[in-house]
Amino acid sequence: MARKETEHPDYHFIKVVMTxxxxxxxxxxxxxxxxxxxxxxxxxxxxxxxxxxxxxxxxGGRLSRFNSKFGNLSFGKK
Incomplete structure (x- = not known):
């Protein structure tokens, strides 16, 4: 089966301007x-x-229940 020429998009350089x-x-x-x-x-x-x-x-109190169960956990913070 022959490879289509349009199989891959054109990949080129552009300029990105941040905010x-x-x-x-x-x-x-x-x-x-x-x-x-x-x-x-x-x-x-x-x-x-x-x-x-x-x-x-x-x-429905879901956030409150979550915080009461897991609110005191620290994830790599000292």
Whole structure:
């Protein structure tokens, strides 16, 4: 069986611009060679990576039960 020419996407260099203006070059299948990807969210600002506080809803007391069972555990923190 012959290999299709379109089997693999085009993998090329693009410029990524972080929310703080930091730029770097990387290889990607996004756009075409030389395109710029401007990020709206990135690891430097998003709470998922920065440890920002989220407010969790306690529906049916599940969060309270979890915290009472496991709230005193430490995971590698001293």
């Amino acid at each position: 703080d203006g930091t730029e770097y070059m990387t290889r990607s299948t996004y756009g075409k060679e030389g395109d710029t990807l401007n990020l709206d969210i990135d690891p430097k600002t998003h709470p998922a990576w920065t440890g920002g506080q989220q407010q969790l809803l306690d529906r």
